[in-house]
Amino acid sequence: MPAFLFWIFALVMLGFGAAVVINRNPIASALSLVLCFMGLSALFMSLDAFFIGIIQVLVYAGAVMVLFLFIIMLLDLRAETRRKMKVVAVVGGSAVALAFFIQVYSVIGQLSAAKQPFPPLSSPKMDDVHSVGLLLFSNYNLPFQIIGVLVLVATIGVIVLSKRELR
């Protein structure tokens, strides 16, 4: 994949990611999150992970974000009214986030592997769905079934939580 596409998709992802945090209206935030995940899925595909990229679009942009929008519209959330934010909280939060990024940046700067380009694949034709599926049903069969139980428990939990009276 050409380098300029990496920069375009990284900028789309980070720009709309920042828009999620900056937007005052929750619906605008949710729609920015969809575009952010689209950029992320393009980055996955630039890393030859086509299956993960498709799953990202299907599960996040398709299912999870529809759930978010549904809840936002169900609760009828309007744009947030401006509340006074404590200056200490804003400055402290930004400083902690900035310190975190500086740490990550310095660690990556010292990593010698980070300066190497990606090695070429043995063949340009990939069947990553086949390989991931093979691993999923052989080495990771037990975790896969546990995940199934987890999703079932989550479904039951959601039904219990959305009953009118919690006992």
Add this chain to the structure above:
Amino acid sequence: MVTLGHYLIVSGLLFTIGFAGVLLRRNIIIIFMSLELMLNAANLSLVAFSRFRLNAAGIPNYNAQVFVFFIITVAAAEVAVGLAIIVALYRARQTTHVEDVSSLKF
């Protein structure tokens, strides 16, 4: 030329955006979206490492991609439960603002 470090720094930036969102925003739904951003930043670095460490046959290390698959599944379940909790909270208190929910605050 795009190296592994570029992907890791982009992933770190995305995580930082999500982290700042959790710390700075007071709307519980936006905080929840920022959590999703952080999960996906971790996924991006996992996939980048999977592409970087080719095995002997010259194909990516698919263990990382299976791990990302599990993370996406767990995140989907987490979103469903979390949003149900937000709806239950809204029914009880008519608010999605974290500062209005402070019974457990010391």
